[in-house]
Amino acid sequence: MLKLEDPNLAMLVQNLSELKELDLDGVNISAPGNEWCQVLSSSVPNRRVLSMSSCSLSGPFEFSLLKLQSLSIIHLYNNPFNAPVPEFFANFINLTSLHLSSCGLNGTFPENIFKIPTLQTLYLSNNELLQGALPDFIGDLTVLSIVDLSVCNFRGSIPSSMANLTQLVYLDMSSNNFTGPIPSFSRAKNLTQMYLFRNHLTGKIDSLNWKDFLNLVNLELSYNSLEGNIPVSLFSLPSLQILQLSSNHFSGQLNEFSNVSSCQLEILDLSSNYLEGPIPKSIFKLRGIRDLLLSSNKFNGSLQRFNSQEIFPFLIFHTIAC
Template sequence: MSFFIFLYFSFLLFLFHPASSRQPTCHESERSALLRFKESFSIKKSISVDPSAYCKTELWNLEEDSDCCSWDGVECNEDTGYVIKLDLGSSCLYGFIDSTNTLFNLVHLQWLSLADNHFNSSKIPSEIKNLSNLSHLNLSYSVFSGQIPSEILELSKLESLDLSGYNRLELQQPGLESLVRKLTNLRVLDLGRVNISSSLSHVLTDLSSLNFLSLANCELKGTIPSSLGNLTNLVYLDLSSNYFGGTPALFSGTIWPSLDNLSNLAHLDMRGCNLSGRDPASSLSNLTQLTYLDLSQNNFSSPSSLLSWISKNTKLTHLSLSYISNLSGQDPASSLSNLNQLYYLDLYNNNIGGGEGSESSFAFGWKVVAIGYACGLIIGVVVGHIFCTKKYECVEEALRMHPAGHLLPRKARETCEICGYTIPAKAKVLINVYAIGRDPKSWKDPENFRPERFEGSSIDFRGNNFELLLFGSGRRMCPGISFAISNIELE
């Protein structure tokens, strides 16, 4: 009797066993398609611009019984086993891709990224239309070229499309207007450096769901349409490096009032657009969420209240106003000193300044941040002629608070004792440069930005003083220091 009870409960256990534990393996046809896709490319680790890139396809298990759903970059539907996501961004793939590639057999794909690979100036194959379930497509910086095929307009489920890159794709036949009219579900559209060579006119009307739009360096012409103001969900807008030239009423009732509707904007880049007209500030009062603003290289006729308006945007972390005509003579001290979140400031070539004492007020009130980049250093401030006497002290203080590298690897040459701890010879240790720069035993009031502490001080950033080891010290010092020092632009 107990045996039958055991069988009964075993049957119930099987019947109600969670479906997830019986997840199907990938289909053999798709496994084969992935393997042939892998074999159609060689691997070149040098082609990626991403320092964290690695060759995902080299990690695929090629044993006959291996499940492709477990391969790096591959994701399958838990119920059907079909491949629905393929993320091979920055995977060091090199070679041509054409219409015969087995990638286009993966018809259940919903998410595809081939970004940051090298497809040798291949054209985007028209067979892309086979992937009609795609909601996400990223082919950015993968060295595609030529006209974007009309078949891409058949991917009506797309919510995110990124075709940006250095190798010039073209969007002319079909053009931007056709793309916008067909792909109405887009939330993210990045066509940076795609050659569009047309005006925006009213093509943006149908993209009300967009929250990310980049048309940077697309050779756009004419004026910016008022329909841009209909994209009220935009968080990110980049129209930089286009030629919206001439002297239309861009800032006197057309473009800026439309931008003022975009109250959710956090990122606005309009640099190098040849924009002209009166002060734009009066029509931008609703843009209170900005963290990134670049209006450099434009020709405003009288931007008298621009700095005053900017001072109210206390969430700004990046501000660039270089090469703005007629900005000279204004005092930035009172306008910018309260931007406590700022880490990048570019006021180059404006000759702005104020009365005596204003520069020190600005210099000491703003928490400048240094940004580390590899072994060199990019200092997050290009300030034209603001600083006259305190600029080097500001650099040193910025580097003390925010060193390029927080930890420096070292190996103990001999056994020593530090703070009661014995460090054996040849032990590998990490020197906490960040903590040293904020040590109250070495620095008075270390958490506050006080450049005056370096006035008349012999402490420098060349590794001669243990209080400040920004680039290391001794013969193991970062070799990029010479390059870094020469590229600190504070003139």
């Protein structure tokens, strides 16, 4: 890491009033909020990009930052702010990307930030003391493509309006306290990653239109309280490589599924549920499987009905008949 001692931050930017982009990622500026906020707001008011991640900046955020009305990108991740996200961030009406991961943020995340119509990417991960809820109007963010709220303390239900996020590609809301059912995300046809594990989600997933998620690569719903049958359409998604549904309340039998030859599954984890009946022969025809985890269920039947060439490709195979 480069340590900036002399000149200091004020000297560095004092003659850069027309600077549009400032990238000081990794420079050890080590300044409190009342210092770095004042310097930036008075020295480079026309900036569009503020990127100062891993700079040892501390909080709180000063209201003077609001002078930077041209800001479209704010990347301040991995700084020890230990402060709330200020309400005035919602006044950056041109904001397209907000990245505040791993900043020790606390308090309640301002709902009005979800009203910024230009917002495309939002990263708030690894702020365990940051609370909040997702408002219904999040579905109005027509250009939102990336949402990462993992390892925070968001609560409440996932709004059904998120089905309207047609540009959504990446969704990670794992390790929070979300409750209720998973909405359909029916119009997010470009979604490639969905991480909702370690929440308190309930309800069934077999009524969701999984067949429409042709680009979905990763689906992780483990450690919730989801129930009902596991829809067979999940196993036929052409791009899906990782499917993790462990530690839920799924029940019933797994049906045989088609399109095995085109299936891309590499990791399939259905362990710690209430699945029963015989294991589908289709599973042993998934040639790309590396990890197959079926333990702690109620499967029955004999593996003698499978030949060794069907079972051999699996490096991890655990099943308990009970």
